[in-house]
Amino acid sequence: MELSLDTSLVFIPKTISDFLAQLSTMEDSSQRSSELDAYVKRLEDEMRKIEVFKRELPLCMLLLKDAIERLKEKVMQCKKMEDRPVIEEFIPLKGNLDENGGGVLGKENSDKKNWMSSAQLWSTSLNIFEYNKHDSVSGLRMRNEEDDRSVPENPIEASNNRAMGRTFVPFKEQYESGFTGTCLKDDKEVSQVPSLSLMTPLMSEALDASTNTNIKSNNNCRGGSGSGLAGQLKLQNKPQQQSQQQQPFRKQRRCWSPELHRRFVESLQQLGGTQVATPKQIRELMQVDGLTNDEVKSHLQKYRLHVRKLPASSAAKGNGIWMPLDHSADHSKANNSQSGSPQGPLLPGEFAKGRSTTGGESDNSREAEEDEKSDGQSWKGGLLHNNQGGDV
DNA sequence: GGCGTAATAT
DNA sequence: GATATTACGC
Numbered sequence: 076m077e078l079s080l081d082t083s084l085v086f087i088p089k090t091i092s093d094f095l096a097q098l099s100t101m102e103d104s105s106q107r108s109s110e111l112d113a114y115v116k117r118l119e120d121e122m123r124k125i126e127v128f129k130r131e132l133p134l135c136m137l138l139l140k141d142a143i144e145r146l147k148e149k150v151m152q153c154k155k156m157e158d159r160p161v162i163e164e165f166i167p168l169k170g171n172l173d174e175n176g177g178g179v180l181g182k183e184n185s186d187k188k189n190w191m192s193s194a195q196l197w198s199t200s201l202n203i204f205e206y207n208k209h210d211s212v213s214g215l216r217m218r219n220e221e222d223d224r225s226v227p228e229n230p231i232e233a234s235n236n237r238a239m240g241r242t243f244v245p246f247k248e249q250y251e252s253g254f255t256g257t258c259l260k261d262d263k264e265v266s267q268v269p270s271l272s273l274m275t276p277l278m279s280e281a282l283d284a285s286t287n288t289n290i291k292s293n294n295n296c297r298g299g300s301g302s303g304l305a306g307q308l309k310l311q312n313k314p315q316q317q318s319q320q321q322q323p324f325r326k327q328r329r330c331w332s333p334e335l336h337r338r339f340v341e342s343l344q345q346l347g348g349t350q351v352a353t354p355k356q357i358r359e360l361m362q363v364d365g366l367t368n369d370e371v372k373s374h375l376q377k378y379r380l381h382v383r384k385l386p387a388s389s390a391a392k393g394n395g396i397w398m399p400l401d402h403s404a405d406h407s408k409a410n411n412s413q414s415g416s417p418q419g420p421l422l423p424g425e426f427a428k429g430r431s432t433t434g435g436e437s438d439n440s441r442e443a444e445e446d447e448k449s450d451g452q453s454w455k456g457g458l459l460h461n462n463q464g465g466d467v
Numbered sequence: 468g469g470c471g472t473a474a475t476a477t
Numbered sequence: 478g479a480t481a482t483t484a485c486g487c
Contacts, residue, residue: 326483353471372469377479
């Protein structure tokens with residue numbers, strides 16, 4: 076516990092802009108490179124540290140990743156053309172960041188709008204919208220007051236449609252390392268973004284996506300697949316290899332993002348459980364534009380199946396979409412739709428409710444319910460989580 | 468038209 | 478194999 080802390084060894088946090096400014100004063104290119112590497116390392120360490128909280132700190136994650144990404148680019152540049160000034164590209168960024176709160180993670184309390192604006196600017200290569208798109212899209216667009224008066228052109232939807240036109244910059248591989256895309260499972264690669272499913276803050280801002288009807292045009296879930304741009308184009312309306320049978324083409328698959336699933340589960344609970352809630356009711360409660368009864372029905376079917384037999388297997392796939400949702404905030408939201416009794420009816424209903432509907436699987440249904448609560452992950456994770464408060 | 472389930476596609 | 482869409486019957 077000495078304190079002979081050699082300043083050279085002590086890392087004094089700097090904003091990226093400061094760091095780069097300092098970097099630019101260095102003559103020695105190799106030194107610049109090492110400094111850059113070191114800085115990147117620190118950022119990466121930092122990111123690992125907050126990895127656990129990525130859901131709570133989606134913005135931090137995003138900022139860090141972006142920063143790392145950008146710096147890595149710098150490193151590359153540095154190693155190649157040393158004579159090239161390191162800063163230029165960051166100037167704008169700097170400006171924005173400083174204005175908004177200073178430095179990279181400066182004050183993250185700056186409100187979303189500021190963040191968004193800065194993010195947009197600073198994400199020259201990392202398109203923030205693409206980011207949102209993936210996540211939210213997954214989704215949809217919740218119908219809230221916000222949307223109604225939301226931006227005239229819906230960032231997401233717009234991006235979905237013209238995403239192709241815009242620069243689609245595949246995210247770096249590096250990003251993938253620590254994160255898991257949400258829905259892209261059926262597609263191979265997909266440079267997905269961290270799936271911070273709970274981009275809630277952003278969602279309310281820019282969220283909005285596939286909407287109406289079934290324009291599955293978006294669905295970026297798989298959208299990013301294939302090869303960025305090409306992949307997206309593909310999604311637009313590709314009859315692809317539709318079965319020769321009937322319809323010209325199948326609607327694009329709706330991707331149930333964590334957020335979407337969360338709403339689904341919440342609605343389900345409010346309606347009294349998987350066995351009593353009907354697709355239509357759920358859909359209405361979810362208040363998600365563009366979501367169809369069929370989609371909900373399908374998801375419900377799957378959900379019921381999982382709940383019914385989650386025994387052990389289910390636990391295994393705890394991640395994916397069914398990751399635990401964070402109840403904390405959502406309640407308020409969810410509740411609005413339903414009258415006043417939040418959880419009262421919820422859980423109880425879940426378990427108490429008779430298997431009215433079918434009636435065939437009396438036993439099963441009951442067991443399923445049990446399972447639901449027991450597990451914390453996968454489906455049920457979303458399912459009963461709410462009880463945490465003891466409401467149940 | 469809604470629902471549940473099976474078949475089918477991805 | 479998992480998940481989403483479509484077909485069918487009620």
